[in-house]
């Protein structure tokens with residue numbers, strides 16, 4: 321099992337714990353072979369050890385052969401991630417803000433209907449550009465200022481239902497099959513809604529969006545995460561709300577907002593409450609602030625996942641000869657398989673990373689951290705899941721195998737029950753990728769021989 325984990329499949333539990341897992345055996349074998357082909361994995365990464373212990377160099381990661389495949393390596397082209405395949409591939413999204421993903425045209429309409437006259441632009445196309453540019457500030461606090469406009473138009477029941485429904489439909493049309501969408505109920509009370517009414521409106525919207533997506537031929541399931549704002553003092557109340565609506569559409573809890581100056585330990589009572597209730601939570605940490613924030617989120621607060629966690633890179637040393645040394649915290653995160661909700665485009669905008677190529681996701685994936693890929697705020701970043709994967713394909717030569725590995729990672733890290741995660745992996749994600757990778761078998765014949773016969777000339 322260790323070996324399988326190192327190959328990035330890390331699906332080991334279900335193979336022994338659930339009969340449904342047998343369905344996936346062939347896919348696992350095929351993918352493992354492909355991963356070996358690509359040099360994508362192997363025990364090399366396991367050599368990276370906690371500082372002070374012996375360490376080994378890592379080997380070239382995924383991408384090495386993806387480029388080979390793209391240039392025509394026989395057979396391996398079956399895993400090339402073309403834009404069309406990226407879009408059709410099943411994807412899982414764990415970190416996406418409801419108030420960061422509105423359609424620009426919807427913002428304009430809702431502003432008109434609700435008498436909000438503070439929008440910087442009223443033409444939807446221009447407004448979309450405005451959000452991207454304003455968020456592209458290199459600073460998290462300035463990035464967060466843009467949310468004043470989206471929250472302003474999300475204050476009524478109808479607006480929340482509409483925005484949540486469109487969110488589910490937009491994700492489904494992009495090939496997302498499972499999403500956990502977060503928002504802060506405390507930011508939607510200005511026109512008199514109660515916290516409960518906010519949650520119920522958003523849930524209704526998600527259900528409506530799932531239904532309408534299914535009618536359009538897309539299957540998606542959406543769970544809500546309730547966020548408490550870290551500068552405010554309502555986290556225990558919101559944690560209790562999340563617990564009350566558990567099994568009623570809410571799958572967990574989160575804290576968000578400016579990180580520097582607002583450590584997660586300010587909200588210990590909320591986290592301790594959720595732990596006592598056996599509930600799940602993630603914490604935005606290691607985005608604008610470094611290792612202490614990640615350390616607190618994990619070791620003081622007990623987070624199940626890290627929102628971003630990208631600054632963990634500060635605890636990883638890569639020597640010139642390629643030798644990798646993990647500090648104690650990075651080693652803990654990898655050993656414990658703590659999911660990292662990485663959001664590359666958002667990180668570029670807030671200054672947490674300089675470029676896609678330099679984004680830590682490349683190294684973290686090679687070192688077999690529990691990497692997941694996310695959008696954070698589709699409106700502010702002008703992105704979606706397909707675009708995020710597209711950036712990784714361009715930067716690192718990722719293939720469908722890498723996409724599948726990341727998607728399975730995400731599904732394993734979701735907050736819904738184990739049997740449902742497993743069924744999603746075995747009955748939706750793996751068959752989806754297997755189908756895409758089998759397409760080469762059904763190419764139409766060209767009508768002429770691919771290689772000239774020796775007698776021909």
Ligand SMILES: O=c1[nH]cnc2c1ncn2[C@H]1C[C@H](O)[C@@H](CO)O1
Pocket residue numbers: 417418419420460464467471502503504507547576577578604607666696697
């Ligand atoms: O990337 C982020 N880091 C911290 N806070 C964030 C990020 N994206 C959005 N938020 C905040 C602004 C939203 O209004 C709030 C709830 O979704 O969460």
Ligand SMILES: [Zn+2]
Pocket residue numbers: 415417576604627696
């Ligand atoms: Zn976020």
